[in-house]
Amino acid sequence: MKPYSLSCVLVSLMMLSGCTAVEPDVFDGEDIVPIGYDTFSLHDHDGYTYGSENWSESVTVVQFMLTNCWDVCPTQTQDLSALYEEFSDYIGKDLEFVSITVDPWRDDQVALTDYMTAFNTSWPMVTVPFLNDENLSVIEQVWNDFGITVTLLESNNSTSVQGRGHTVYYDVEHTDGIVLVDREGMQRVRWTSDDWDLNGIRNDINALLNGI
Incomplete structure (x- = not known):
């Protein structure tokens, strides 16, 4: 091979390597490769319809929780x-907060309202309007879209939910934390109890508000 040809090959390989390099993290939390989610419609603590359209053009802090935690x-x-x-x-205007339950069997509107009162919160807390297979499939799809795992564990020390779809005592094992969604409706960063840091979350919210 001629010397100049070898040089061209090396330059080409270097350019290709640069194009495929992995970009550094831009958030303090766990970066998510931007991904959307299916549209959905549930109910908030007041019984009003609440869905993905409520997040239009806003940065959204999405918490996954349960009142029995x-x-x-x-x-x-x-x-x-x-x-x-x-x-x-x-x-x-530019920012929304929402909490979505991972325990729709216990967390009806009354339970969510009591929880809000106890913690002095005012953002929407969301559950299914009532328990049936169709509504459960909607909220399960939300969990799946946001990478949230929910497992029911039978427990003799937990609250009975007879009448809300279960007849056994159970605890809920789930992925905790929040996901930050940007103005374009893309999931961008995740925070869990493994790395929870208030200052870091603040930084990431500001970053998304500034268009990163």
Whole structure:
């Protein structure tokens, strides 16, 4: 091979390598390769229809929680409440908060409203309007779209939910935390109890508000 030809090959390989390099993380939390989600319609704590259209052109903080959680959920809810107040000037225009239950069998409108009162929160908390296979499939699709796993574990020490679709005592094992969605409706960053950091979440919200 001629010397100049070898040089051309090396330059081409270097350019190709640069084009395929993995970009560095841009968020403090776990970066998500931008991905959307299916449209959905559920109900909020007041019984009003709440769905993906409520997030139109806003950065959205999506929490996955349950009212019967006594470890990470309360801490995360308290931290989100502080951020909600801090970003109050953006709420309703550029920024939305929402909590989606992973326990629709127990978390009806009354349970969610009581939880909001206990933690002094005012953003929507969302569940199914009533329990049937169709509504459960809707909220299960939301969990799947956001990478949330939900497993029911039988427990003798938990609350009975007879009358809300289950006749056994159970606990819920689930993926905790939040997902931040950008103005284009793309999931961008995830925070869980494994790396939860209030300052980092604040930074990521600001980054998305600034169009990153």
